[in-house]
Amino acid sequence: MRAAVHGLIRLLLLLLFGARAGDPVEDEQAVVVGNHDTHLDVFLLFSLFPLRRVGKVRAVAAEDYFGKGLRGLLARLLFRTLLIPRGSGDPLKALEPVRQALRRGESLVVFPEGTRGEPGVLLPFKSGIGSLMEEFPRIPVYPVALRGVERTLPKGGVFPVPFVVEIRRLPRVTGEEMAAKFGPSCRKAIAQELRRRIAEALAGEENPGPCAGEDRP
């Protein structure tokens, strides 16, 4: 049932936004990390997982926003949301449900910016993703740049408007590699590194190179 709904959503994403997950995440368990601008982002990141594994993927969401009401119910049904409190003052405790899910072998969709923010602005990443990667050094993490998405449904927008959206999956990283690079206990540096890679892919040229007019057969 969930797979069928997600299949339908993917078809809509393709028809309306031309969004295709070019290279899906093939790992049994993985964490997908993306920039956050709109309510569409979570749909786009979920489309990176093969349909048969969609039931083992969970989205990490803010408790104050997704904890109640119709929005909360829909999010729970579609994305099996893991709710964490924002600004509780105790980040380690707040992440406990996320840790449990990773121990159960579930995959995650995470937006380390923590909020949608201004359209097209990449906020600093919260360090929680860094501590998760230190704790689970073998689980592959995929940074993903969602390009063009801020125009479709910016914060405060009512209707999604079709624009071309590109899902650019970046090469995988693991906590092990990060530890080798930054040493132990560097959760802030890890979060910054993930952010840097996504920011780079977001700024990257869509059509590289200058143009000297070409004919095409």
Place this chain on the structure above:
Amino acid sequence: MKRLKKLLLPAALLAFAGWEMGRRGEGATLALLLGVTALLLFFTAVSALLRWKKASLAEEVSARTETWWFMAAVFLTAFATHRLVSFLFLGFLCFSALREYFSLLPMGEKAGDKTLSFRDRPSILLAYLTVPASLWAAYVRWYELFIILVPVYFFLLTPILFVVQDRTEGALRSLGMVSLGTLFFAFCLGHALFLVNLGAMVLFFCFFLTELRDVAAFWVGGGLRAVVSRLGEGTLRRVLSRPVAPTINPRKTWAGGLTTAVLTSLLALALVPLLPPLNGTPVDPLFGAAAGLAIGVLGFFGDLVFGMVKRDLHVKDTGTLLQGHGGIIDRVNGLVFTVPATFHLFYWRYF
């Protein structure tokens, strides 16, 4: 082998379309389909030969031919099924081109350095909605509505929307950008929707000639350059290598454009026997050749017009959707100009 596997789906679609056309006794469309398939096979053989000889063009020509297989197969299948499917296909084509246009324009809040504002989103949504509205008007053959929908009512509704939004800064520019794209892709390209009503063969005539003109322009351009490089300095060389708009595209010359237009006209002449009698009148070969010439000339300028748009926006292609071709606008830029003209020529002469 991998390359052949990719062609399995388009080949199956083409076979299905051909079978459907044969079953319904549409001899002319079937002949066209066979012609298209023959051309595709020819270019597949050429690209195989180029790869075998390790020519520099090999990869490019191969990728483009593969995408051509897909585009031709999807297009012909859409027209081999229900009438509504052809409309939905053409509507989706207009929508995709329009979406690509709006996605090309940078969007930002600071006036001055960006082209579109986030406050243009409602007008852009309205622009998209003109596509299903035009589709419906064309489907029920309501020409009077179809022809005023975008250039009058969409055009007037957008500034009203801007006023309700209480906009000042950059309003004129946003208004221009939004209207321009909608006129190009929902209205001009959207004429394809009404063109279906004149007969699928008339639409094929226009699409086939426009796209073939594009392909021919590539080879004619190359051929002319080869000829010019062998000529000595002189008037003939200057005339033959005179570009139309050197800053937009130094390789598009008057000579190349005219030669391709004449070739398109000759090809149109060859296609005339396939056209069914329109409103009881068989199509005049001379008229067919004239329409072909119009398609040849307008397709040439369509190419240059969107070249200009791309240079202004500093992009090489309008997208990455069609492998080897760039984006959808790169593929339909000629059609934006040839479709309305073909429609008017045929409508004026035979309806």
